[in-house]
Amino acid sequence: MDITIIAETQGDNLHPVTNQLVGAATSLGASPTILCAGGAGADTAAGIAGVGKVLSVIGDCFSTFDGGAWAAAFDAAAGTGVIIGAASAQGRDVAARIAARRGIPVVQDVVAISQGLTMTHPIYSGKAMQEVTVGDDCVVTLRSNTFPPAGDGGNAESATVQQSGDVKIAVQEAIAKASARLDVSDADIIISGGRGMGSPDNFEHLYALSDKLGAAVGASRAAVDTWDEIPHSMQVGQTGKTVNPSLYIAVGISGAIQHLAGMRTSKYIVAINKDPEAPIFKVADYGIVSTWEEALPILGDEIAKIL
Amino acid sequence: MVYEALDFYDLDSQLTDEEIMVRDMVRDWVEDEVLPKIEKACSDGVFPDEWRVALGEMGVLGAPLEGYGCPGLSYVAYGVICRELERGDSGLRSFASVQGSLAMYPIWDFGSEEQKNKYLPKMATGDLIGCFGLTEPDYGSNPGDMITKAEDKGDHYLLNGAKMWITNGTNSDLAVVWAKLDGVIRGFIVETGDEGYSAPEMTGKHSLKASVTSELVFQDCKIPKDRILPGVEGLKGPFSCLNNARYGISWGVIGAAQACFNSAREYSLSRIQFDHPIAAYQLVQNKLAWMLREITKGQLLALELGRKKDNGSWIPEHISLAKMNNVDIALQIAREARDIHGANGILDEYCIMRHMANLESVKTYEGTHDIHNLIIGRHITGIQSFTRSI
Amino acid sequence: MVEIAVLLKQVPDTNAKIVVVNGRVDESAIASWVTSPYDEYAFEAALQHIEAAGGSITAITLGPARADKVLKDAAALGVTKLVRIWQDDWQDLDSNQVQAALANAVTAAGVDLVYCGKQSADRNQGSTGPGIAEILGAACVSEVSESDSAGSYLRPTASGSERVTVSSPAVVTFTKTQNELRRPNVRGIMMAKRAQIEVVGGDVSASQVNFNGHSSPAQKPPGKTYEGSESVPEVVGLLRDEAKVL
Ligand SMILES: Cc1cc2nc3c(=O)[nH]c(=O)nc-3n(C[C@H](O)[C@H](O)[C@H](O)COP(=O)(O)OP(=O)(O)OC[C@H]3O[C@@H](n4cnc5c(N)ncnc54)[C@H](O)[C@@H]3O)c2cc1C
Ligand SMILES: Cc1cc2nc3c(=O)[nH]c(=O)nc-3n(C[C@H](O)[C@H](O)[C@H](O)COP(=O)(O)OP(=O)(O)OC[C@H]3O[C@@H](n4cnc5c(N)ncnc54)[C@H](O)[C@@H]3O)c2cc1C
Numbered sequence: 011m012d013i014t015i016i017a018e019t020q021g022d023n024l025h026p027v028t029n030q031l032v033g034a035a036t037s038l039g040a041s042p043t044i045l046c047a048g049g050a051g052a053d054t055a056a057g058i059a060g061v062g063k064v065l066s067v068i069g070d071c072f073s074t075f076d077g078g079a080w081a082a083a084f085d086a087a088a089g090t091g092v093i094i095g096a097a098s099a100q101g102r103d104v105a106a107r108i109a110a111r112r113g114i115p116v117v118q119d120v121v122a123i124s125q126g127l128t129m130t131h132p133i134y135s136g137k138a139m140q141e142v143t144v145g146d147d148c149v150v151t152l153r154s155n156t157f158p159p160a161g162d163g164g165n166a167e168s169a170t171v172q173q174s175g176d177v178k179i180a181v182q183e184a185i186a187k188a189s190a191r192l193d194v195s196d197a198d199i200i201i202s203g204g205r206g207m208g209s210p211d212n213f214e215h216l217y218a219l220s221d222k223l224g225a226a227v228g229a230s231r232a233a234v235d236t237w238d239e240i241p242h243s244m245q246v247g248q249t250g251k252t253v254n255p256s257l258y259i260a261v262g263i264s265g266a267i268q269h270l271a272g273m274r275t276s277k278y279i280v281a282i283n284k285d286p287e288a289p290i291f292k293v294a295d296y297g298i299v300s301t302w303e304e305a306l307p308i309l310g311d312e313i314a315k316i317l
Numbered sequence: 318m319v320y321e322a323l324d325f326y327d328l329d330s331q332l333t334d335e336e337i338m339v340r341d342m343v344r345d346w347v348e349d350e351v352l353p354k355i356e357k358a359c360s361d362g363v364f365p366d367e368w369r370v371a372l373g374e375m376g377v378l379g380a381p382l383e384g385y386g387c388p389g390l391s392y393v394a395y396g397v398i399c400r401e402l403e404r405g406d407s408g409l410r411s412f413a414s415v416q417g418s419l420a421m422y423p424i425w426d427f428g429s430e431e432q433k434n435k436y437l438p439k440m441a442t443g444d445l446i447g448c449f450g451l452t453e454p455d456y457g458s459n460p461g462d463m464i465t466k467a468e469d470k471g472d473h474y475l476l477n478g479a480k481m482w483i484t485n486g487t488n489s490d491l492a493v494v495w496a497k498l499d500g501v502i503r504g505f506i507v508e509t510g511d512e513g514y515s516a517p518e519m520t521g522k523h524s525l526k527a528s529v530t531s532e533l534v535f536q537d538c539k540i541p542k543d544r545i546l547p548g549v550e551g552l553k554g555p556f557s558c559l560n561n562a563r564y565g566i567s568w569g570v571i572g573a574a575q576a577c578f579n580s581a582r583e584y585s586l587s588r589i590q591f592d593h594p595i596a597a598y599q600l601v602q603n604k605l606a607w608m609l610r611e612i613t614k615g616q617l618l619a620l621e622l623g624r625k626k627d628n629g630s631w632i633p634e635h636i637s638l639a640k641m642n643n644v645d646i647a648l649q650i651a652r653e654a655r656d657i658h659g660a661n662g663i664l665d666e667y668c669i670m671r672h673m674a675n676l677e678s679v680k681t682y683e684g685t686h687d688i689h690n691l692i693i694g695r696h697i698t699g700i701q702s703f704t705r706s707i
Numbered sequence: 708m709v710e711i712a713v714l715l716k717q718v719p720d721t722n723a724k725i726v727v728v729n730g731r732v733d734e735s736a737i738a739s740w741v742t743s744p745y746d747e748y749a750f751e752a753a754l755q756h757i758e759a760a761g762g763s764i765t766a767i768t769l770g771p772a773r774a775d776k777v778l779k780d781a782a783a784l785g786v787t788k789l790v791r792i793w794q795d796d797w798q799d800l801d802s803n804q805v806q807a808a809l810a811n812a813v814t815a816a817g818v819d820l821v822y823c824g825k826q827s828a829d830r831n832q833g834s835t836g837p838g839i840a841e842i843l844g845a846a847c848v849s850e851v852s853e854s855d856s857a858g859s860y861l862r863p864t865a866s867g868s869e870r871v872t873v874s875s876p877a878v879v880t881f882t883k884t885q886n887e888l889r890r891p892n893v894r895g896i897m898m899a900k901r902a903q904i905e906v907v908g909g910d911v912s913a914s915q916v917n918f919n920g921h922s923s924p925a926q927k928p929p930g931k932t933y934e935g936s937e938s939v940p941e942v943v944g945l946l947r948d949e950a951k952v953l
Contacts, residue, residue: 020865075864077837078846099825099863103849106834109803110841115915116802118832121951128919133830137725138732140830141919148915155947178846178874182859187867196883199952223953249666257952267587278927278950280942286932295950296942297932304936312943316953327738334776338783338896346890376893388893 011125011146012091013040016084017047017055018101024051027096029058029159034123034152035094036060036160042094044166045084048072052168061166069174074181075100081107082175090147092127097151109149116149117142121156136277155316191217194246197226199257200276202246204230204269206262206283207302210239215306216261222313228253230263247272261302265290282306320348322404322575325613328620336394342375343401351405356665359526364412364488372413373443379421381561381626386438387425392626396568396619404572407675408528410565415484416440418562420447423493423504426557427548432506436491448489448516450480450507450533451555457482458688459703461552465496465535467505473542474498474505476513476535482682486516486531493546494533495555504546504554513538524674560636563683564626567639568619570647570679571612573672577647577654578608580667584658595657604653611646618642634696641689648676709762709856711753712813714823714835715781716743717774721828730920742777745824749881751888752854753822754784759856765790765816769800769808775904782902783891790816794908801916806838808909813839815907818876825850825880836880847878854879 013035018025028044028051035042041062046052049066056064067087071079081104084093093108095101097119109116121139122130128143129150194200201216201223216227228251229244246253248271258276263269265281265288273279274293281294284301291297298305322329322344332340350371358365372378376388377398383389390398395417403410421440424432424447439445456463465478476496486492492507492514507514516531546554582605585596595601618639625631651673655662662669680686688703695701719725720739725732742750753764765788766781768774778789792808800808813821821840826833833849840847848871853861859872860879873879891899928949933942947953 025865076846077849078840081841099850102833103837103847106802106837107841107847109834110806110838113803116832116834116838117916118834130922131831132924133921134719134725134732135721135828135831136924138727139922139924141922143917143919144915153951155953156951178877179848179871180873181869181871183870184864184866185861185868185870257946257950267589271583271587278946278952279930280946291930291932293930294932295927295930296945297930298936298938298942299932299934300936300939305939308936308939309943312940313953316943316947334779335896335900338779338891338899339893342890342892342896374892375890380893388897390893 011038011040012089013038013042014088014091014093015042015044016093016095016101016104017044017051018096018098019047019050022050024054025096026159027098027154028055029161030154030157031094031096031152032058032060032160034157037157038123038125040092043089045087047080049170056166056168057162057164058166059161059164061160061164064166064168066168066170067173068170069172071174071177074177074179076175076177076179077103077107079175079177080104081111083173084108085111086173087171092146093149095149095151097153101151105149105151112147114147114149115144117144118151119153120150121153123150123152192220192224192226194226194228194244194253195251197253198255199223199225199259200228200246200253200255200273201225201259201261202228202230202263202273203233203261204263205232205236206264207233208262210237212302213240215302219306219310219313222310222317230269260290260294261306263290264288265293320344320579323578323609323612324616325609326616328616331620332393332397333391336391336397339377339390339394340397340401343377343398344404346371346375347401347405351409355406355527355671359406359408359671360665362520362522362526364408364527364529368409368412369443369446373441376441378413378443379417379425379437379441382417382421382425382437385425385433386441387421388441391623392564393620393623395565396623399565399569400572400575400619402572403569404576406527406671407569407573407679408525410569410572411484411525411528414562414565414569415449416443416447418565419449419558420489420491420493422561423546423549423554423558424506427504427546427554429543429547431543432546436506445490446485446488448483448485448492448531448533449558450483450486450492450494452480452482454479454481458685460495460555461502463495463497463502465494467496467498467503469498473539474545476505476507476538476540478535480533482519483516483531483533485529486533487518488529489516492516492533494535498545501550502552502554503550505540506544506546507533507535507538507540511538511540524678556633559683560633563636563640564622566679566683567622567636567643570643570676571615571619573676574608574612574615574647574650576668577651577672578605578612580669581605581608581654581657584661584667588659601657604657608650608653611650615643615646634693637684637689637692640683641686641693644676644680645686648673648680651676709756709760709820710765710816710818711756711762711820711822712765712767712816712818713746713750713753713781714809714821715746715750715766715768715777716824716827716829717741717768717770717777718743718827718829727921727923730922732921740773740776742780743824743828745826745828745881745883747888748884748886749822749824749879750781750784751886752879752881752884754889755886756820756854756856763788765818767792767809767812767816769793769805778904779899779902780891782899783895784889785895785898787902788816789902789904791904791906792909793906797911799918800911801914802832802834802838804911804914806835806842807911809835810839810842811909812907813843820875821845821878823878823880825882833880836878840878843876843878845876845878846873847880848873849880850882851879852882852884854881854884
């Protein structure tokens with residue numbers, strides 16, 4: 011099977027999800043060609059195990075992201091067969107456009123793929139899964155952290171092609187990552203602190219972690235009531251906000267029903283509490299019996315390793 | 318938590334598209350703007366002015382009236398609006414009932430063309446607020462014996478007397494006041510600022526705290542001749558208004574009952590005593606089942622009455638039955654819900670105690686529970702038993 | 708003056724329980740259908756855009772008769788041009804078919820801009836906006852969280868965000884914005900009652916996607932408690948590999 015991978019880049023570097031795309035491609039028995047936009051990350055890509063070829067696509071269009079222009083360039087550079095990208099904002103945009111250009115199917119956000127080509131992707135925000143089969147000419151984007159990454163140690167041949175497309179989007183202003191804190195109602199990951207944090211200053215540990223995860227910081231009512239520094243807008247629970255994130259991390263929160271009322275429908279709940287009897291452990295998918303002082307630094311390190 | 322209004326028989330599926338849209342509009346507004354602020358409004362004893370503005374903007378005031386800038390919705394839609402408002406608070410629904418059914422309606426039905434044009438469009442937008450003065454300190458259930466009187470002074474009327482328990486009184490721009498002119502009950506429009514008229518607020522209420530209740534005082538109050546409602550004489554005037562307001566109440570209190578049921582259900586599922594959620598115990602389930610049963614019956618009563626209002630086949634006794642029954646069950650449901658919530662039920666963190674206290678007023682105003690029994694009793698027997706010589 | 712087409716999709720209420728019966732999501736069990744939330748932000752952005760710049764909106768949906776509701780809701784906020792695309796023999800259209808049908812309606816509407824959600828709340832694919840842009844030969848700015856009537860859009864980048872402009876015609880897909888969604892009022896609702904919805908069919912080519920079935924997501928394992936901070940690495944591993952939330 012012919013598979014072309016569109017490398018996911020981060021500035022001039024390769025995003026680690028690219029290894030996962032290669033991992034999925036090799037599991038289908040392919041030795042994929044990787045396209046690198048503007049040559050970004052081409053050297054690293056050549057070192058991924060199992061890669062057949064790295065093609066740096068060089069063109070003016072790659073200085074700005076314009077899905078239309080990029081799709082035109084990649085379309086011209088890629089052979090027929092399966093095209094795989096990452097299910098990121100840019101990855102999906104380009105994937106949909108290449109499929110529309112070629113008149114071939116596109117399946118986004120795939121979490122399982124097998125010969126045939128049969129794929130599964132979540133629908134209804136993960137409340138159900140859909141399985142489809144498409145022919146060998148298609149575009150697919152894969153959800154990150156779902157497929158085992160290919161390792162290093164490859165030594166693929168590299169080449170360069172000139173391809174570009176019309177850029178119709180102009181960047182007026184680049185804005186560094188907003189330092190403004192996410193609101194708990196908008197976040198997909200929430201880290202909440204309770205009275206067990208001991209003092210409002212200790213919430214800094216939660217903020218540091220939330221920055222790494224792109225998470226919002228929430229609080230129990232005991233924390234909000236006790237410390238002026240913790241505003242009511244952070245309160246989760248019956249008299250605070252009802253949240254429904256993919257991951258809720260409760261730190262130093264006992265798990266009173268009024269707190270649970272606001273977060274029990276979270277997809278996954280992690281609790282860090284020093285008291286093994288704390289009711290929060292009854293709803294936690296992963297409970298860690300530990301003081302936060304011991305657990306949070308390790309949590310920070312481990313998360314830094316995988317993101 | 319997402320609010321799911323109890324609707325066991327899926328009766329809302331009988332609503333038209335536009336009735337559903339109106340429901341969702343009001344429900345969303347109550348959810349976003351009223352519920353977060355209602356406890357503060359109650360403890361401060363104020364009706365937030367922004368709610369007046371929002372009701373006007375949504376265009377729900379005087380819902381079933383047509384023309385003169387009024388919405389012209391069905392009576393069913395009006396009922397749905399009352400239900401969604403009262404799910405927030407009976408005080409909020411009271412504001413809308415008084416404005417629409419008690420102040421706008423008599424002008425719309427009995428007013429002169431000039432009066433309608435002058436007041437109704439601005440009342441529909443909430444720019445002018447009205448109140449309804451019938452009850453007096455000494456005459457509640459028997460308003461027919463009212464003392465407030467009007468005298469024809471040639472180029473003006475002179476009003477003397479006092480009204481009590483008047484919703485929106487202090488906040489209002491105009492009052493529809495019922496007074497006797499030559500022994501006959503007539504309606505008059507008194508404007509704030511009229512000479513000899515004042516509307517001091519009554520304080521100390523334990524119920525309907527977010528609603529303004531006032532006295533209306535007329536001391537040689539002079540009003541122009543064109544302020545009398547030309548179209549009606551006798552008790553028929555105030556009673557036609559009350560029919561509409563009572564109809565709205567029969568829907569409204571279902572909203573309060575739904576809110577109490579919802580809270581009781583949630584609470585009983587999450588409250589664990591003796592190792593299990595209290596919802597797992599038969600005594601609690603019995604209470605919940607009873608609430609569902611009564612709410613469902615009340616919903617049917619209100620919906621069918623709405624259809625009758627819309628097709629004109631209603632009689633006042635139909636309204637008495639629905640008002641009496643639905644307020645009664647809503648109040649009992651609030652009390653049972655309070656019980657299920659245990660100590661938490663008395664806190665202002667839950668809506669229960671507030672609805673319960675509110676519903677005590679609702680049971681009394683617009684004809685007390687027993688007065689409605691007497692109305693139905695008269696209908697059954699042909700014998701009035703409101704008064705008898707001892 | 709600007710002419711904007713807004714694409715509104717009707718989806719099950721995002722709080723609805725999704726049940727799979729005989730390998731298919733049971734749509735008949737869904738009590739409440741709503742406009743897909745990101746589409747609502749797109750719509751609000753369009754309303755603000757024409758308020759500031761003048762012009763008009765065409766609201767377009769693709770779906771069976773029940774989807775009229777999303778157009779009525781749009782009509783209640785003042786939109787008068789309402790188009791529903793459907794043919795009774797259509798079942799599950801694939802992404803290419805949806806794009807083709809919508810692109811036809813957009814072309815017929817003759818607009819400068821197409822505003823839609825970054826993805827629908829049911830299929831979660833995110834192919835529609837960019838796909839239509841490709842068919843129309845237009846640019847597409849994706850996942851916009853802020854827009855103004857001067858035609859500048861804020862979109863995410865790996866290192867933060869950037870404000871961009873785009874030459875029209877263009878497609879803009881919206882994520883959640885800071886805009887408060889407006890409520891209709893009774894006057895609008897009464898207008899919506901009279902609103903005319905144009906129903907159009909269309910030719911779509913055969914589907915290239917074989918639908919095999921729906922399934923419920925894997926049950927999550929029962930909760931587990933781990934002793935001591937030394938268990939943190941294991942838990943993080945599980946969050947990534949088992950829960951797949953990191
Ligand atoms: C009507 C009503 C409404 C309410 N609404 C809400 C609401 O919306 N939200 C809400 O949260 N609460 C609400 N509450 C309050 C609720 O009942 C609890 O009091 C509150 O959630 C407790 O907060 P907490 O878990 O932070 O504090 P605590 O219950 O005091 O728990 C602190 C926890 O921290 C742990 N701990 C202490 N030190 C450490 C350490 N160094 N490391 C790790 N763990 C440690 C302890 O073991 C303990 O379990 C409401 C209560 C009522 C009556
Ligand atoms: C918060 C609030 C707002 C109000 N808003 C307004 C308003 O906007 N405008 C307005 O005009 N009025 C308003 N009212 C007044 C309300 O309509 C009266 O309270 C009601 O009509 C009852 O009158 P009453 O309170 O004088 O009770 P009463 O008539 O004194 O009744 C007391 C008790 O005696 C019973 N009773 C009376 N007569 C009989 C009988 N014949 N047989 C058996 N039992 C009998 C009653 O059922 C009741 O249980 C409001 C009242 C409240 C509490």
